[in-house]
Amino acid sequence: NAGVTQTPKFQVLKTGQSMTLQCAQDMNHNSMYWYRQDPGMGLRLIYYSASEGTTDKGEVPNGYNVSRLNKREFSLRLESAAPSQTSVYFCASSDDRGTQYFGPGTRLTVL
Amino acid sequence: AQRVTQPEKLLSVFKGAPVELKCNYSYSGSPELFWYVQYSRQRLQLLLRHISRESIKGFTADLNKGETSFHLKKPFAQEEDSAMYYCALSRKDTDKLIFGTGTRLQVFP
Secondary structure: OOOEEEEOOEEEEOOOOOEEEEEEEOOOOOEEEEEEEEOOOEEEEEEEEOOOOOOEEOOOOOOEEEEEOOOOEEEEEEOOOOHHHOEEEEEEEEOOOOOEEEOOOEEEEEO | OOEEEOOOOEEEEEOOOOEEEOOEEEOOOOOEEEEEEEOOOOOOEEEEEOOOOOOEOOEEEOOEOOOOEOOEEEOOOOHHHOEEEEEEEEOOOOOOOEEOOOEEEEEEO
16 A cells, blocks of 8 residues: 655745645545645644545635545645745545544745 | 644753653643654654553653643653654544644754
8 A cells, every 4th residue: 555645746836836736545534634844833734625525724724725536636736826835745644543644745845 | 722832842862861752732622632753754654642542662641631731751762763753632523633843852872
């Protein structure tokens, strides 16, 4: 099992450009999450999806959209990137006990 | 409001010394508490959860509801314990986690 996979690993954008971060899990988990990790701020939840077809805002949703395409995939879209969105982005899924499994992360720089 | 506080950004100890990473939380109900760890060049992973009351890699953590704390302890630190440690909280009716800001543990030889 690959667990949680994310693409790309690294990305550099110019202000105003758009991009989609991809995430997939092969553990048959219902719940999936997107976090951003910033120095001194820990991980903050951007969006989550409790099941296929449902999504909800987390702590810092502004500037982002998500799509739960099917049970496996949960993508995060930046429509118009801003320098404040420079961060490391983590996708995660959780099992029935609430244990979250994380992807390797995407390091995004917005110039 | 739910909040997790890890007061130390960096904790440095020598190999064999005891380690205590502090975590305090604020939550009006009965929370579930977790410790996640991120070793260098590895992904974030669960270390332990308070419900399991287990010891993982020699680490233990006890939930103290009176002091609203969930400190992570290890009697004898090893160099391979060097990592970033995050305390996290979830409500019993949701899997969403609220993370603390993390503590970097450095264990010197």
